[in-house]
Amino acid sequence: MKVTVNRTTVELFEGARSQHAVLRYLVHRRLGAALLRRGRIFDAQGHEIGLDAPLREGQIIKFKIPK
């Protein structure tokens, strides 16, 4: 399943949730998995979806760390 996080496409196992996409994104961008707990996850329309939201093929999500 391919999902896009902040314009970076990551490939994940079937059944992955929003936190898994962000973890892969953070590691891929060499930002460190620990950042996951500091940020918030949103869908493409800007709704917050939390860490455990189910994902579907092609979904676009955004990960933001509050300033």
Place this chain on the structure above:
Amino acid sequence: MRKLLLTLAAICLFGIAASAERKEVHILSVNDMHAKIENMPQLAAIADSLRGLYPDLLIVSAGDNRTGEPLNDLYETPAYPMVVLMNMIGFHATTMGNHEFDAGGKGLGDLMRMSGFSYICANLEPAPAFGVAPRPTQVFDVNGVSVGIVGAVEINERGTPDTHPDNCVGLSFTPVLETVQKYRGLRDECDVVILLSHIGYDADVEISRELPWVDLIIGGHSHTAIDGGEMHNGVMITQVTNRLENATHTTVTVENGKVVGRKAEVINVAGYPKKNKVVEEVVRYFSDNPAFQRVLATLTAPMTSYEELGCMMTDAWRVETGSDVAFTNTGGVRYDTLPAGPFTVSDVLRLDPFNNDTVQLELTGQELKNMLIATHDADIEYGFPKVSGIKCEVIFDKKNPKKIKDLKITMEDGSKFDLKKTYKVATNSYSASIADSPRKDPGRSLNRTTASVIQAYLEHQGKIDYTGACRVFESVSKR
């Protein structure tokens, strides 16, 4: 003069009659509670307050009431605490979420029999063998207004909700839109029509185009935080994020049998200042769950290292999933000693507390080798992963002692590890996420937590002894 008075009286009477036709329906809705039982006293207090104002308050859930909290999921009858608490709060109805099926048809049927609220789900066929008898629709009389609810659960490409396929054996589902459309007659029967949906926000928006006869979609599944209601194609859609952080209070105004107003507001549940004391006591009772002290196996010798406990954990995942190899990031092993004696449910939950899913992949030897190194690199403060089915000789770079210079793998029985052969590999969802290495098969969740797999292993083993177990051997390169 007399004529004028009569006219005024007629206008007043007409006005009274007209205002008598304007009524409000109040709905308190939640979705994806995922057994967050510690927030149920606050939800109960919110329901109490709203009921004080609106005695006919309708309380509904858009599914996924269970799964996500061991206090609930590991109860002797799994998910029984949530059903009791929903009964106490006075829920009228829920639809099915994909996680309502996590205990299979029989588990669901058992819970349905204990529930004081309806399960409304049009696209789940009744399964009398399990006692699974959902209603496709239900009409409620709310403050003299007829409110019709039709329910639906998401269906994946296998034709079942997202749970382990074994959980859906004996159950059958029909396509969402096609099935919901069969009940469009509710529009003629009722003043207000609601779709109680567990299909996700995007699908709710899409389906709203085809459902002009629906007034309100109370959604779930995607954990989408909608700030109040959103109008899409003339249908209001509501949903909140998961684990009972919030709930939605929706007001539907009906005049002369027609919906003339819809508004929704989000209520913060987690931060609500009041708690229902009786519900709080019941939550406390469930929190002292004796099921956590249940003995799964006997440890005949003490566990004395992360390595020994990691060997046990990964053996559990390998054996119980029928895999050739299993591994975990070392940070996933949360303690390093356990005295000989009973190995309880509580011990497992302390050892593996993250609610990770079990993930299975089919990897070539080379892909597995790359994945182990990638897991180490992403979890570098904890060291090389713990493994089962193989032995690893890890050689770190002398100049950079955290960097792996070489990794030699043999099968656990000493036979050759083949870089070209395909192996079935089990791991946790965290490792499968952080391991950013190339592989053809991204894997799949088995829809079982890794902790529940460990429990099953311990129960099957009865007695265990991991004295001296060691499968990872580390050294530093000479150059």
